[in-house]
Amino acid sequence: MPIIAPIPRTERRLMQKTIHxxxxxxxxxxxxxxxxxxxxxxxSHVARTLCCARSSIGRWINWFTVSGVEGLRSLPAxxxxxxxxxHICSLLRQLIKHTxxxxxxxxxxxxxxxxxxxxxxxxxxxxxxxxxxxxxxxAGLVWRRAAPTLRIRDPHKDEKMAAIHEALxxxxxxxxxxxxxxxxxxxxxxxxxxxxxxxxxxxxxxxGQNEKYYLAGVLHSxxxxxxxxxxxxxxxVLFINLLKHLKAxxxxxxxxxxxxxxxxxxxxxxxxxxxxxNPKFRVIYQPVYSPWVNHVERLWQALHxxxxxxHQCRSMWQLLKKVRLFMETASPFPGGKHGLAxx
Numbered sequence: 171m172p173i174i175a176p177i178p179r180t181e182r183r184l185m186q187k188t189i190h191x192x193x194x195x196x197x198x199x200x201x202x203x204x205x206x207x208x209x210x211x212x213x214s215h216v217a218r219t220l221c222c223a224r225s226s227i228g229r230w231i232n233w234f235t236v237s238g239v240e241g242l243r244s245l246p247a248x249x250x251x252x253x254x255x256x257h258i259c260s261l262l263r264q265l266i267k268h269t270x271x272x273x274x275x276x277x278x279x280x281x282x283x284x285x286x287x288x289x290x291x292x293x294x295x296x297x298x299x300x301x302x303x304x305x306x307x308x309a310g311l312v313w314r315r316a317a318p319t320l321r322i323r324d325p326h327k328d329e330k331m332a333a334i335h336e337a338l339x340x341x342x343x344x345x346x347x348x349x350x351x352x353x354x355x356x357x358x359x360x361x362x363x364x365x366x367x368x369x370x371x372x373x374x375x376x377x378g379q380n381e382k383y384y385l386a387g388v389l390h391s392x393x394x395x396x397x398x399x400x401x402x403x404x405x406x407v408l409f410i411n412l413l414k415h416l417k418a419x420x421x422x423x424x425x426x427x428x429x430x431x432x433x434x435x436x437x438x439x440x441x442x443x444x445x446x447x448n449p450k451f452r453v454i455y456q457p458v459y460s461p462w463v464n465h466v467e468r469l470w471q472a473l474h475x476x477x478x479x480x481h482q483c484r485s486m487w488q489l490l491k492k493v494r495l496f497m498e499t500a501s502p503f504p505g506g507k508h509g510l511a512x513x
Contacts, residue, residue, distance in 0.1 A: 174231060177208045185239060200230045200242040207231070253295045259309035261289055262302075266311060282306070320459045327457040334454055334463065337427045341392045346420055347427045348388035348397075349466040350412070352404055352435075353473065355493060357381040357486050362479035374480045381486045385493070386412040388428065389466040394502030396469065400490070406440040413444065413451060427452045429464060469503050476508055 177185070185205060189198045199220050206216045207227075217224045233241035262285065270277040270284055277284060286299040306312075324330065341347040358380040366372045386408045387398030399415050401408040416426055430436045432455055445451055456463040477496050483489040492513075499511040 173213070174204065174207050174234065177204070181239065182208070188239075194244050197242060197244050200233075201239070203227055203230055204234050204242070253297055254293065255305070258289055258293065258295075258297070258302075259305060261292060262306065262309045262311060265289075322459055324457040324459070327460070330455060330457045331463070334429055334456065337429070337452075337454060338391055341427075344422070344424045345427065346423055347391045347429065348416070349391060349464050350386070350388045350428045350430045351464055351466045351470065352384055352386045352408065352433070353470040354404070355383040355385065355478065355486075355489065357483070357489060359481045359483075360474055360479045362475070364480060372480075375482065377484055383486060383490060384408060385497075387466060387469065387497070388412065388416065389469055389503060391429075391465070394505065396497055396501040396503055398497055404435065406435045406438040409435045409441055410444050413448070417448065417450075423450065425450050425452055427454060429454050429456055431456055431461070431464060432458055469500065472500065472503070472508065473497075 182205060185201045189201050192198050199222070203216050203220055203222075206219070207213070211219075213224055213227050217227050230242065265285060265288060266280060270280060273288065275284060281299075282303045283299040286297055286302045289295065289302065290297055337347050358376050358378075359374055361374060364372055383400060383402060384404045385398050385400050387396060389396055397412075397415060397419060399408065399411045401411065413428075420426055428451070430453055435441060436453065436455070445453065461467050473493065473496055477492050478489070481489060481492070483492065495511070495513065496508055500506045500508040
């Protein structure tokens with residue numbers, strides 16, 4: 171006969187679910203003991219099965235009888251924190267939004283020692299920098315490289331974004347809209363992270379003498395289809411060759427709209443002269459210092475991640491062969507599963 175009060179079915183299911191998910195083995199063992207006792211097992215049998223003392227089973231029964239399932243949870247290990255932990259974590263998150271210079275220090279970045287000094291100054295605590303260092307991850311703070319950005323704002327950003335959104339809304343078979351940009355292909359490989367054995371850093375052999383090649387490509391805003399041309403120089407001729415390629419590919423289109431950045435080849439006299447002779451083309455310039463507006467940037471990022479980082483090609487023709495295969499398998503982008511394609 172069970173020596174504990176019957177446990178409702180819903181509560182038993184929650185206990186079983188907790189046993190499967192919890193990382194606290196002692197908590198799981200207490201819950202298991204209660205379920206075994208509910209099933210009618212004796213205290214001696216439960217103690218032998220769970221490798222614990224009968225007195226421990228007795229304590230667990232008392233906890234469960236008085237406080238229910240919550241009474242079986244493990245208490246935090248070690249002594250209680252002496253300092254207001256939650257308050258200090260909140261202060262840390264606020265402090266890192268500023269720089270030490272805002273508080274009169276000469277450092278440009280926070281150190282744990284400086285954070286501890288400032289926290290102690292605000293709270294009146296005597297918190298050691300080493301203790302604070304252990305609290306930083308729990309406060310959601312990590313040590314990472316900062317990303318460069320610019321404070322310069324395009325005064326015509328709202329107008330340009332409105333023109334881009336309007337063009338995208340009107341995108342159709344007769345009025346296709348493309349994201350356009352150029353990318354540099356270097357024979358010397360870009361170096362990137364890769365899986366490797368700890369302590370054995372991989373070596374990437376470089377050709378030595380660098381060579382460059384350039385692609386001008388477009389990404390159809392509706393279908394994700396990729397079109398591109400290549401050349402040995404990043405000039406107006408490269409951009410115009412891409413326009414000619416689009417003109418031949420989309421002959422039935424009444425207008426062809428391109429969203430481009432503010433690079434000089436998109437505004438040169440030669441380009442403007444060609445656009446004037448081909449009025450079906452419309453070029454919309456994205457806001458300055460806003461590369462995320464142009465979705466073709468993601469294509470070039472995928473190109474570098476898939477092909478050019480840590481590549482082993484000894485000559486440019488070998489590298490370009492891989493680049494062309496990537497451009498074929500990446501279309502439509504995204505979704506072409508280029509990262510899984512075989513040669």
